[in-house]
Amino acid sequence: MTANDPSPHHLQLTRDGQLRHFLTLDGLDRELLTDILDTADSFIEVGERTIKKVPLLRGRTVVNLFFESSTRTRSTFELAAKRLSADVLNLDISTSATSKGESLSDTLLNLEAMASDMFVVRHSQSGAPHFIAESVTPGVAIINAGDGRHAHPTQAMLDMLTIRQHKGTFDGLKVAIVGDVLHSRVARSQIRALNELGAAEVRVIAPGTLLPKDVESLGCSVEYDMAKGMKDLDVVIMLRLQKERMEGALLPSEREFYRLYGLSQEKLALAHPKCIVMHPGPINRGVEIESAVADGPHSVILNQVTNGIAIRMAVMSMAMGGQVAERQKKQSERARA
């Protein structure tokens, strides 16, 4: 016996199955994920134009609500919104309202009073965008830009776009995610996306201290030995490991982590010859990855950054479209009544 099923995917889809918020990849099917990738593909060309704009969000206000600092993610969301012709407001909440004691609910009420149409939310606590999506006025879209250890769905989708560009398909792919899976919201979203899109195998490679309990339940196998884990890999995704977590109770030292789990040319040679190397960034060179690998021919790390803008444009335009369609449907239902 449990409470009513309030899973995030019920919240983020309209009654017609369109995207209304983008909080997590849980509950989104292969068709919708493929739609997001296809839409993003169509936006890549916008970035190559002289005038890099389309009018899809003209007149809309997008608020980047970052409770946790992140230059890269915020910049790509800002660029994506601007390329969709939205007005963009960047708010670094970690140093403003909430530090004066204002609750998150009160902060939101104030921002909504400014007639915002979309909040892009990054927060250190898992589930914060979900809470905001439940709290905001209908018609306002919430995009998760990373919450705690829970999800980073746009990062996972830009990774999927990068993989599809290089491999053509997900069918039969063997993918490994290496490093700090325990603290990684990116890894959770990647595992979900890879499984839904049809990858043959998802492995996580890490020491026991950096793996969540029952991690296999997420849809992956576990390998502690990187040499064994690299075998036959088509894609290796290295995770960022925060240096403050390196020493103490989780790992004995940076040096030992690099020796056992850092991606060197030697270890990469154990994978499939056409294996691509990914990293969500920012990279700790010499901790997670050797510079020669990060800058080498197998690396697609800079493609990931470029694809980030296209994926975020896709998700923002689709969520806004879902909100508009939902509103129109409600209006016509009211008119008929």
Place this chain on the structure above:
Amino acid sequence: MSLVEATSGGSLKIVGGRLIDGTGAESDNIALLILDGRIAASGDTAKRATATETVNAEGCVITPGFVDLCCNLREPGNGQKGNISSETRAAAHGGFTTVCASPETSPVNDSGAVTHLIRDVAATRSPIHVLPVGAVTRGLEGDLLSDMAGLAAAGCVAVGNGSKGVRNARILRRCMAYAQTFGLTVMFSPENQALAADGYAHDGLVTSRLGLLGIPEVAETAAVMEMILLAEETGVRLHLSQLSCARSVDMLAEARRRGVAVTADVAMHQLIFTESALAGFDSRFHVRPPLRREADRKALIAGVRAGTIDAIVSQHQPHDSAAKQAPLAATEPGLSSVESVLSLGLELVELNEMTLPELVRALTAGPAAAIGRKASLAEGEIADLCVFDPEEYWTPGKDTLVSAGRHAPITGRELPGVVRLTVAAGRIAWQPVAG
């Protein structure tokens, strides 16, 4: 209607209905006469007697009043979350005639002065019995022993740590040895603080998927084992509060077989819900200890049925709405539960997971015995009783809950079991308003 307004000086007769007394004995079509706060007569004598007021309990179940070993009344302090008056009325609505008040107040109940304050307020504003539990360490900080002699003298029935951990085993051992000096029972919520760390959900499938910070099962089981061994060594009477894991029940059973003086309780919500209740980040189900796996839920129910777990408690924690309006990790743990314990238990009975006599035992005789009291409707006993209609349904919600906390485990859903009458010390503590 409050205790002071009720049938003082008069007599009350209850006729009809099925009596389940908490020891396994049952009888139909009963009659009870209540006079001067006690059960004056039963059976034919009671039927023939005349009374100031007569209640027809046909179709209802009559039981001793429920005894709650863990209830947060929020007074002193925390008035925005509730107070002794509001929360004891809520408890009476739930069929409880006795509640043990958690020491987690502000200031903490770690001195005779605070205990006296609680008892004084309860004497005038509570329709039911309030038995304070004192803090085992000063300020519940887990460092310095509290004034246990003073707490006992002021009327505390036990000393405990509320929902807080005790910093280390050395202090825990000294707490037990000191409590044993005064014959006090220690009520401990077993949690190893270092292992629980900053977690707030069961470390398992849901935490892994949602990226929540987990409290591993071993945070409880290691503490249970440590507490049992220390209780055995010091000779103190130990009560383990709010177990949540299957292995805790096994260790408890084994300790009892060895003759250790240990009792235990479980919160009703642990018998109903599992970790999956958090799947949508629902802050209502942020409780401590956390909701665990289905196997744990089943083992806890089996523990209650076998009598290994003596009592079901509400672990009632009323909150103002702001306490639950935030991302999950930032919300405060606890459910407003004292009014729905009976109904949730009746759902377990409907699902054949527990029998009605087993439920009644865990709400009456079991918890009463754990604090050295009786829950009995025999002639001469104090008239604490509950009359409820198991066939009638109600819907918890803002219009039906009495507690200041509205975050009940199930709101908006019809639940079985409506309390028709709660009588404490012979006085009507709860009766639905007619019409």
